[in-house]
Amino acid sequence: MIGQPSSIERRSGVALWRQIADQILHSIAVGDFPENAALPPEIALAGRYGVNRHTVRSAIAALVQEGVLRAEQGRGTFVLSRKRLSYPIGARTRFSEGLQGQASERHITLLASSVEPANRRVAEGLGLATGADVIRLETRGEADGMPVSRAAGWFDARRFAGIDAAMAETGSITASLARFGIDDYLRQSTVLSARHADAADLADLDLQPGAIVLVTVAVNVTPDGQPIQFSESRFPAERIELKLSAL
Amino acid sequence: MIGQPSSIERRSGVALWRQIADQILHSIAVGDFPENAALPPEIALAGRYGVNRHTVRSAIAALVQEGVLRAEQGRGTFVLSRKRLSYPIGARTRFSEGLQGQASERHITLLASSVEPANRRVAEGLGLATGADVIRLETRGEADGMPVSRAAGWFDARRFAGIDAAMAETGSITASLARFGIDDYLRQSTVLSARHADAADLADLDLQPGAIVLVTVAVNVTPDGQPIQFSESRFPAERIELKLSAL
DNA sequence: TATAATTGTCTATATCAATAGACAAGTTTT
DNA sequence: AAAACTTGTCTATTGATATAGACAATTATA
Numbered sequence: 067m068i069g070q071p072s073s074i075e076r077r078s079g080v081a082l083w084r085q086i087a088d089q090i091l092h093s094i095a096v097g098d099f100p101e102n103a104a105l106p107p108e109i110a111l112a113g114r115y116g117v118n119r120h121t122v123r124s125a126i127a128a129l130v131q132e133g134v135l136r137a138e139q140g141r142g143t144f145v146l147s148r149k150r151l152s153y154p155i156g157a158r159t160r161f162s163e164g165l166q167g168q169a170s171e172r173h174i175t176l177l178a179s180s181v182e183p184a185n186r187r188v189a190e191g192l193g194l195a196t197g198a199d200v201i202r203l204e205t206r207g208e209a210d211g212m213p214v215s216r217a218a219g220w221f222d223a224r225r226f227a228g229i230d231a232a233m234a235e236t237g238s239i240t241a242s243l244a245r246f247g248i249d250d251y252l253r254q255s256t257v258l259s260a261r262h263a264d265a266a267d268l269a270d271l272d273l274q275p276g277a278i279v280l281v282t283v284a285v286n287v288t289p290d291g292q293p294i295q296f297s298e299s300r301f302p303a304e305r306i307e308l309k310l311s312a313l
Numbered sequence: 314m315i316g317q318p319s320s321i322e323r324r325s326g327v328a329l330w331r332q333i334a335d336q337i338l339h340s341i342a343v344g345d346f347p348e349n350a351a352l353p354p355e356i357a358l359a360g361r362y363g364v365n366r367h368t369v370r371s372a373i374a375a376l377v378q379e380g381v382l383r384a385e386q387g388r389g390t391f392v393l394s395r396k397r398l399s400y401p402i403g404a405r406t407r408f409s410e411g412l413q414g415q416a417s418e419r420h421i422t423l424l425a426s427s428v429e430p431a432n433r434r435v436a437e438g439l440g441l442a443t444g445a446d447v448i449r450l451e452t453r454g455e456a457d458g459m460p461v462s463r464a465a466g467w468f469d470a471r472r473f474a475g476i477d478a479a480m481a482e483t484g485s486i487t488a489s490l491a492r493f494g495i496d497d498y499l500r501q502s503t504v505l506s507a508r509h510a511d512a513a514d515l516a517d518l519d520l521q522p523g524a525i526v527l528v529t530v531a532v533n534v535t536p537d538g539q540p541i542q543f544s545e546s547r548f549p550a551e552r553i554e555l556k557l558s559a560l
Numbered sequence: 561t562a563t564a565a566t567t568g569t570c571t572a573t574a575t576c577a578a579t580a581g582a583c584a585a586g587t588t589t590t
Numbered sequence: 591a592a593a594a595c596t597t598g599t600c601t602a603t604t605g606a607t608a609t610a611g612a613c614a615a616t617t618a619t620a
Contacts, residue, residue: 079334123568140566
């Protein structure tokens with residue numbers, strides 16, 4: 067964190083209990099509240115944040131609900147260990163490889179696929195004419211049973227006809243592209259933003275209202291520069307940090 | 314955006330008017346509500362989001378306050394043109410160069426500096442012993458008079474004694490490092506996360522409560538791999554997107 | 561065993577957030 | 591000029607949020 071103990075804002079449209087819950091999450095992430103240790107008592111937290119004890123209790127209740135804390139009557143409230151995974155983004159960005167060593171089990175599920183006309187954004191990314199047929203794959207990435215990403219990928223329907231079936235079978239974008247003669251591909255561009263999770267994010271990623279998602283919009287190309295995939299991915303900020311690796 | 318029109322969540326700790334304000338911002342960013350055009354009338358928006366017209370009015374009032382919209386009685390509510398800047402992050406990440414062409418005026422202000430013992434995180438990043446003296450520079454980046462970043466940078470106090478004065482004089486990290494014989498430096502690592510703006514962010518970056526900030530934690534090194542700077546930067550998500558460029 | 565410390569539950573009250581309806585004020589269209 | 595449409599203001603009501611205080615239940619400590 068930078069600077070002073072940050073305080074909270076009233077009349078902001080964000081309830082105090084949620085702001086405090088977010089700050090507790092941040093303190094845990096930064097290491098101010100170590101894992102497996104007890105949080106300061108409710109009264110102390112109330113003093114620190116300048117609110118009533120019951121408001122702090124609401125924040126704690128939300129985090130208990132999210133599985134971040136465990137409260138024990140008479141003893142205290144404890145931080146459960148739950149590290150954020152670090153997802154590397156670089157020239158060769160691959161889901162399963164990237165989380166190797168951080169999660170024992172990881173896979174991608176194909177949620178849905180369809181053929182549709184490319185909108186302007188997708189068409190520009192893939193170098194196609196607006197309205198050209200593209201295949202859209204909706205996928206969810208999981209690590210140790212926890213959803214860690216939700217992505218939509220678009221592919222030229224003429225060149226990659228049947229990639230939806232390949233994806234359903236292999237569970238891997240890389241493997242699916244290999245069937246079309248793509249042995250290697252590179253990340254050409256990535257644009258990053260962040261926003262509050264919307265209703266779809268909450269459902270897809272199993273988040274609580276108010277959660278934040280990181281959003282990447284990326285284009286993958288063959289080694290000789292042909293665009294092959296346009297994608298938009300959402301990552302739950304509470305479970306994933308993006309590590310931008312050297313290329 | 315992915316999928317359906319996202320709806321809003323009740324009892325989430327985030328007021329409906331703020332969620333709607335965020336969605337309107339998102340719709341503007343995505344192009345669903347084009348710049349300089351009128352928003353749908355309040356009654357239509359209320360229908361779309363499933364809330365009362367007054368709730369929509371609260372959201373619009375907040376965005377008018379933020380300078381995103383302009384409401385005109387009898388005519389409509391209009392989207393002011395205010396594009397998000399795209400801040401490139403790559404091997405050579407330089408503030409002023411990065412925003413060249415997107416903003417006519419851009420500069421960094423040195424807000425504060427101090428000498429302090431390195432905490433574990435900073436020490437690890439710089440390859441120093443925990444507790445070693447480091448110089449901290451607190452800076453704010455502005456583009457066309459609008460704050461677009463707030464950063465803390467740490468430097469080895471022994472090697473870079475006086476860099477605070479150099480920074481105050483030149484207004485450039487790159488120029489200050491040049492005085493210490495650093496002609497070139499590279500971005501070794503960048504870790505990215507997002508969270509709600511805290512009180513300090515609100516003040517430093519001139520944001521409204523509930524805003525989101527992108528946070529990068531990065532290490533810069535000399536071409537031969539010596540770490541010279543550890544930094545943590547915050548970017549207002551509503552004004553900046555991070556473009557991860559090839560290295 | 562007694563005391564202190566901590567979380568859990570209850571009641572009560574005040575303020576903010578959201579809904580509902582009516583009508584005024586301004587602009588555009590007919 | 592009149593009608594239709596849009597934003598602005600007002601009153602009233604309900605539910606969620608936040609504060610305040612008291613005391614119970616459980617655990618750790620003196």
